[in-house]
Amino acid sequence: MARMEKLDRLLTLVAALGESAEGLTLDEMAEVIGANRRTAERLRDVILVHFDLEERIDDRHKRFRIPGALPSPFTQPNVEEIAALQSVAAMQRRGGSAQAELLESLLGKVQAGLRREVKSRMAPDLDPLVRLQRHHVPAGPMIEHAPETVAAIQGAMMAGVCLEFDYRAEGASEAKWRRVVPLGLIHGAVTYLIGKIPGRDLDPVPYRLDRMSEVRASNEPGAAGEEWDLDEWMSRSFGIWREEGHDIVLRVAATSAERARRWRFHPHQSIEEDGEEVVVRFHSGGLREIAEHLFTWGGEVRIEAPEELREVMRERLDAAQASLKKEPL
Template identity: 85%
Template structure:
């Protein structure tokens, strides 16, 4: 078993060095294989015996890469990888994801790139993995996303240009023209373009992709700044909608403490033990989305603060009560 683990590390590192355009430092190699720097050094020396390992210096750090194309056995996907990709594509299709056409196209290209004898050898194993694996698709909106809209958004991002479109906001009678800098694309049950109006000191705003009409790449330059962090922007809200942030404090009853310890309420959450209970803290907006999520805990999570979240929970409880009248 240990021998197999060493071989797996070696092959993983060979593949990573062949895929990296700028090369990997020893610390990055160690991270790739989940080992220490000394182990990475030993594997690097072993790879050097069998491969043309190119060495360069970047910011006073040595970087290593395998130039050219690796032999096909090193880059050929295995059965489990193809099955995982196909399962993801099928799930995206069922959920109406804007990425579904791209994933389905990728599956086709990956399978088309396999040699005939490889396909024949994989077929008996691939069939049960595809047939017996599924991703859970939760209840949610059934939305169709136009592939051409996705293509225009991504084209504007790659070109560093603004995006122009007509937008039919929720409740609006007529669409209005918009020009934005595309700084993000968030996929989910509904896909959102995150756009910033050029020349104005305003926060980026979400635009639901299925409400975007006649999207086209603008002639006006506009690209996300180097210091823009989409993950940081997303963490300011519990869901997609933007509002003032609050210091959220939740108390988890001891019956659910173990479950909560392994639960991600928020990317920047802090968890502390308080007797047999847990305290969960994070800074976020999206009070309605937080309140509705807490329904799934069946009363095992108590809102310690802020008062605005307590009030939102009271409103949602009142609204939920009408479902059984």
């Protein structure tokens, strides 16, 4: 078992050194293989015997990389990787994701690059992995996104120019022209473009792709700055809608405490033990989305703060009770 573990570390490190454009320090190599620096040094010396290992100094640190393309045994996908990609592509297709076509195209290219004998050897194992695995697609909107819309947005991002389109907001009778700096795409049941109006001190706004038309790249320069962090922007709200952030405090009953310890309410949450109960804290907007999520906990979560969230929960409860009082047709 120990010999297999050493071989696995060696092959993992070879792949990492071949994939890295900047090269890896010894500390980074140790992190990749989950070992100490001395082990990384020993494996580096073994690799040096069999590969052309390039060494350079960067900010007083030695970096190592294997230049050029690695032999096919190190770059050829295995059957589990192909099955995982095929499963994700199928899930995205069933969910109507804008990324489905891209993933299916990638899958086709990966499979086309395999030698005939490799495909034949993989086929018996690939069939059960694909046939007996599924990604759950939860209930949600069924929205088709035009591939050309995604392509136009990505093209504007790569070119560093603004994006122009006609947008029909919810409840509006007609579409209006927009020009924005494309700051990101958020994929899900509904795909959103995050855009900022150039030259104005306004916050970025989400635009639904299915409400966009006549999408084209602009002649006006406009690109996300180096300081822009899409993940940080997303973490300011519980869902997609933007509003002023609140300090959220939720108390989870003892009967659901174990579930809460393994639950991600928010990327920047903190979890505290309070007797047999659990207290979850995070800062976020999106009070309606938080309230509607708490319905799934069946009364096991109590809102301790803020009062604004308690008020939104009361409104959602009133709406639910009102629907129950209506007589069936």
